Amino acid sequence: MSADDRASDLAVPPTPWRQLAETLRDHLRHPGLAIGTGLLALLLLVALFAPWIAPYPPLKTNMSNTLAPMSSAHWLGTDQFGRDVLSRILLGTQVSLQVAFAVVALSLTAGTLIGAIAGFAGGWIERITLVIIDILLAFPGFLFALALVAARGSSLESVIIAVAIAFTPRVAAVMRSVVLTIKPRPFIESSRAIGMSEWRVLWRHVIPNALPPVIVVATVSAATAILAEAGLSFLGLGVQPPTPTWGNIIADGNSLITTNPWISLSAGFCIAIAVIAFNLLGDGLRDTLDPQMKRQTGRGLL
C-alpha cells in the first residue's frame, strides 16, 4: 500500500452508504439480532411469495381426501375439508406478519406522539395523559381486544385496531419516560437558546433521540401482536373463514389433536418461530442501540 493510497483514505470521508454497511455489519455481529433478522427475513419471503410457493390452493376443499396423513403429496397432511395444511400455514404467515407490522406501525406512531407530547409538555397535559395511560395499562390487553372485536364484528381490521390500541399506552409510557431524561440535557437547552420553536425542538431533537428504546418495545409488541391474533382466531373472533391464519389452523386441528396432531402442532411451531424471531430482534436492538449494553451482552453472547 503506497503512501498515496493512505492519504486518499484519510482525505475522503466515509460515504453514508459505507457507514450504514459498517453499522449493519457491526449490529449483525450480535448473534440474537442476526438470528432474529434472518428468521424474520425468511418469514417475510414466505409471506410475500406464499401464493406461489404453496403446493396447493390453500382454500381448495377436497371432500374425498379429508384428514389425509403426512405424505409426499401433502407434507403436513390435509385438514377436515381436504385442504393442504402446509399451503394453509404458508398463507397464514401473511396474516400474522400483516398483523404484526400493522400493529407496530400504528402503536409506534400513536404511542410515540402521545408519549413525546406528554413528556415534553409537562404540567396538566402530562398528568392527564398519564392517568389515561395508567388506566389503559391496568386493563388486560386481550380482554380489551375481545370486547372491541365483539363490538365491531370479527375481521382483520378489528384485530389490528384492537391490538394496536392495547399496545399504544405501553409505547407511550416508555416514550414519555425517555423524553423526561432527554429534556434537561444541554443540547435541548442550546436549541431553545438559539431560538428554535418548541415543536421544532420536539420534532428535530427530542423524538429522534428518544426512539431507540421505543423501537425495542415496539418490536417486542410485534411478537405479542402475533400471539393476540392467534388467540383471537383460535376463539373464532379473528379473521373470517376460510382465510387461513395460524390461530384458526390450531382451532381447526384442536378436535383432531389425538388423531392428526400435526395440524395444530405445525401452526403452533410457526407462531413460536415468529415470536422468537421478534423477541431476538428486540433483544438485539436493545443491546446494539445502547452503546453501554453493547459491550456487555453483545460480545458476551459470542
Place this chain on the structure above:
Amino acid sequence: MADRHDRDGHLTRRHLLALAGAAGAGAALPLDFSKVVLAQGAGKTLRVRMGSDISVLDPSHIFQIENQTVCGHVFNGLMKYDQSTNKIVPDLALSHTVSSDGTVYTFKLRPGIAFHKNYGPLTADDVKFSFDRVLDPKGGSKYTGQLAGLVKTEAPAPDTVVLTLDKPASGFMHKLTAFNQGWIVSKKAIEEMGEKAKLNPIGTGPFTFEKWSTGSEVRLAANKAYFEGAPKFDELLLRIIKEETAAAIALEKGEIDIFYALQQPEMIDRLGKAPNIKVLSRDANHTINLVLNTTIKPLDNPLVRRAMAHAMNRKGLIDGFFKGTKGMGHSVLTSSFAEFTDDVPRYEYDPEKAKALLKEAGVTGFKFEITSVGLSPFDRIVVPLAEDLKAVGIEATIKILERGAYTQARNSGNVQSCITGVVGPPDPDSPLVTLYAKKSFPPGLNTARYEGAEDLLAKAAGAKGDTDRAAAYKAVLQKVMADVPVIPLYADKLFLAHTSKVEGLVQNSLFTVFTYPASLKG
C-alpha cells in the same frame, strides 16, 4: 456449603409440612363426603355434561336444548312421547276423548299428583293456566303459534280439562306432549314468583330444581314422590363443559357419567372405541338447513335456489367431514317422523346443472354471504359449501357471528342466508310451520320469508285420518322442495355416550337427554 445445606433442610421441612397438610385434607375430605352422603340417603349422583349454560326455565320461553333438558326433568305434559318409539302416550292425563267433529278434546287428569316444593296438588286450573299463558299475546311466548286454533280452554272440574279448537287439527295431540308449550306449570308458583319463576321452575316431574351456578353447573334432586316412582338415583348434576374434547376426557376419566348431544365425528369414533364407554345413536327429528332469504335478489328466483342446491356437495360433507355420522336430508322431515317421505324433488351434486340453471335464470356471479353461528360444527360446515358455490361462479363469503350477534342478525330477517335447524318433537308441523309458514316471521324462523305453501299447510292441518294426513304432508314437502327456500344440508343423527356404570338409558330423538329411566351401578 453450609448455607446450601440449611436451605435444603428448610425446603425439605416445608415440603414435609405441605405433604402433611395435603394428607390431612385428603383424610378430611372423605369424612365430609360421608356426612353429606348420610344426610341425603343413598347419595347417588348422576353427572351429565351440558355443552352450554342454561338461560330460561320457563316452558313458554324455553328455546334452547340445555333449558329443555332441565325442564324435561322438572315438568310433565298432558301427553308425552314414548322415548323409544315416539308414540304419543298419556303423561298427566289419565284418559282423553275427542268429540265427533274433532274440535273438542276432554282430558281426565291422574289423581294425587303434587307440584314440587309444596306448591299444592295439580288441578285442571294449572293445565288451563299453562296453555292460557302461552296463548296470551302479552306473555310474548315463542310458542303461541304452536297452539294456534286453540280457541277455548276450560276447567269444569278439578280433574277435567276441555280444550276447544276452531277447526279439526290433525296434529293437535303433538302440541300437548311434554315439550315446550306442552309442559304444565304451577299456577300458584308462577303467580307468586312473577319474574323469578323464569329460573325457579316448579313442576310435577321426577326431579326438582335445586341450584344453578352460572357457567358451571345445575343441580336437580330426585322427587321421591314422583307418580311413576322415585328415580333410581338421588341427584342429577348437569355440568357445563363447553369443549367436546374436554368432555370426552372427563367421560373417559369417569368425572361425568353421560355425554349427550355428542357432535364431533372424531369424538364419536374415539369414545366408541374406549373401554367401559357405550355410545348410543339415533336419527334426530331435525335437519340442519341453509335458509335462503327469498326477498333478496337474486335469491327470489327459484332457479337460482335450485342451482345452489345442485352446486353444494352435501354428500361430500357428510362422508368427508362428518365421516358418515350424519344422514342425507332430502327434505326437512327426517325418517323419525311418521309423515316422512323421500318422494320429493331431489338435488344431487351437479355443478354443471347448477351452472346451466344460473344461466337460465340470467344470473352471473352474484355476491352471496352465508351467515353462521360460531359453534361447532356450524362454523365449519359452511366452509366447503362456500367453496362449492364459488366453483359455479357464485361469489360466496362466510360470516361467523357469536351466538348473540347471530340470533340478532337472523331475527332481523335481512341476512341473505343463515343456518337453522328446528330441533323439536316428531311433530311435522314443528319444522314445516316453523320454516315455511308466513306466520312464522316475524318473529320466528321463517327467515326465508317464504309464503308459497300457505294453502297446502292449512290442508295438512285439517286432514282427517292417517292416509289423508300423510298425503297432505307429502304435498307440502313436494312443494317446498320444488321451491327450495330452505336447503336441507344434512339430517342430524344423535349420539350419546355414557359410562358402563349407567344402565337403562334410552337415547331419544330430541337432542336432549332424559335420565329418569337410568340407574347407576355400584
